Amino acid sequence: MTDARAPESLTVRLGLSRAGGFALNVDLSLPGRGVTAIFGPSGSGKTTLLRCIAGLEAGATGELHVNGQTWLGPGVCLPTHKRPLAYVFQEASLLPHLTARQNLAYAARRASGRGTGAAESPGNASAVGEQDVIDRMGIAPLLDRKPGQLSGGERQRVAIARALLARPRLLLMDEPLAALDAARKEEILPYIEQIRDLAGVPVLYVSHSVTEVARLADQVVAMNEGRVVGQGAVAEVLSGLDIALPEGEDTGVVWQGPIVEQRAEWHLSRVACAGGDLWIQQGAESRLGVSDGEVRVRIQARDVSLSLKPFEQTSIINHLPAVVESIYETSDGAQALVRLRAAGQPLVARITRFSAHHLGLHTGQPVWAHIKSVAIVR
Incomplete structure (x- = not known):
């Protein structure tokens, strides 16, 4: 009908x-x-x-x-x-x-x-x-x-x-x-x-x-x-903090964008995502059959740390300015999930409650997100 x-x-x-x-x-x-x-x-x-x-x-x-x-x-x-x-x-x-x-x-x-x-x-x-x-x-x-x-x-x-x-x-x-x-x-x-x-x-x-x-x-x-x-x-x-996830899975976000730069000497590719540029391991996209230069990446909350000021003396190569949107304390009482916005895109960090208290995190606060690992998924 x-x-x-x-x-x-x-x-x-x-x-x-x-x-x-x-x-x-x-x-x-x-x-x-x-x-x-x-x-x-x-x-x-x-x-x-x-x-x-x-x-x-x-x-x-x-x-x-x-x-x-x-x-x-x-x-x-x-x-x-x-x-x-x-x-x-x-x-x-x-x-x-x-x-x-x-x-x-x-x-x-x-x-x-x-x-x-x-x-x-x-x-x-x-x-x-x-x-x-x-x-x-x-x-x-x-x-x-x-x-x-x-x-x-x-x-x-x-x-x-x-x-x-x-x-x-x-x-x-x-x-x-x-x-x-x-x-x-x-x-x-x-x-x-x-x-x-x-x-x-x-x-x-x-x-x-x-x-x-x-x-x-x-x-x-x-x-x-x-x-x-x-x-x-x-x-x-x-990136929702209240959705039920299977055991062993962590909350996180999915971003995507085109590959805009290749650094062959370091085996790295730069992806221009709406939330900010990310460096990923070069070659991962070819293993997944990506042919148009557009990739999709997943950033898990456990791989995001926060600071109040930018810093360069670190092995982490992905640093993005962000704003705290909300803070959710986990059921174990030890950790906090911090939902962020990076250039309007969602991002989640999993940190200790002590760290959240020590940094004085609150809604609307500008921070720096340091992304330790990025997993290309397509």
């Missing part, structure tokens, strides 16, 4: 109650293109939200409008098979008796026979060519193998290719790397990064990995206990 709302947007107002007290209650307006990460700890409702969007939860109520089409609303409830979406699960759900090539063909046939006419609608992935998908996913050597003959990473790449060839108007990805080891994750991440160019449709990507979110997402929706606790650009949401 066609809806009069802006064609390049998603409206997601969904509710669901389950036995045991869990309740999903979200009200979101999301961009109609790019990758939106659904982020949060286990049990926060990320997968449940995707299942409601896919029509897999019979008790879901509310409204769902996807790029000009109403899937759920007053008098409308499209069944799953009529919702022009593709779903990539944690475990690649390929048909085991078919080869990779036959799995792709099956998806293409389903797209051609979809009864809603959505496959021909503007804003979906109907223009994606099969050979282009095969080439970009790097699966040409795998086409004549059955799923049982593929590694976990290879199966997931075929599953992603199959999802794209289904010509969806919305692509749902539910922790597609969760079942893979670290090496296989690194193998497949560059392929997932290409989805934006290949699909041309919105992608909702569920994850509880800060690294994946920092590398892949354009927007982030942070969830906890079935509700949205943060939404917006990656840099803003990941």
Whole structure:
């Protein structure tokens, strides 16, 4: 059903109650293109939200409008098979008796026979060519193998290719790397990064990995206990001091910018970020397949120290002026998270409460941020 709302947007107002007290209650307006990460700890409702969007939860109520089409609303409830979406699960759900090539063909046939006419609608992935998908996913050597003959990473790449060839108007990805080891994750991440160019449709990507979110997402929706606790650009949401992070992960920010200088003698590259220039290790961008000179970096709070005055006699090479925006004392009573603004961009420092007291930190105070380490993520 066609809806009069802006064609390049998603409206997601969904509710669901389950036995045991869990309740999903979200009200979101999301961009109609790019990758939106659904982020949060286990049990926060990320997968449940995707299942409601896919029509897999019979008790879901509310409204769902996807790029000009109403899937759920007053008098409308499209069944799953009529919702022009593709779903990539944690475990690649390929048909085991078919080869990779036959799995792709099956998806293409389903797209051609979809009864809603959505496959021909503007804003979906109907223009994606099969050979282009095969080439970009790097699966040409795998086409004549059955799923049982593929590694976990290879199966997931075929599953992603199959999802794209289904010509969806919305692509749902539910922790597609969760079942893979670290090496296989690194193998497949560059392929997932290409989805934006290949699909041309919105992608909702569920994850509880800060690294994946920092590398892949354009927007982030942070969830906890079935509700949205943060939404917006990656840099803003990941710098939030109150979002729940997986054990071992630290809060931080994601910045990006072009590489504007190379110092071969020191193996360093200078990145011109909106918050200030940063020096990074030269060569990291080539290992991640960066070809356009634009990189995305993550600065963890633990790698940022503060001073009231600039100083040069130090091994730290990244120094930026900033202003204290807020101070949050951590639950252990020993540390403080200081949210800053550097040329308008968010930045977070994790320091001891003693240091915060010793420096007399307060909202609005100008400081210098010294960044010990910068991790390039894309």
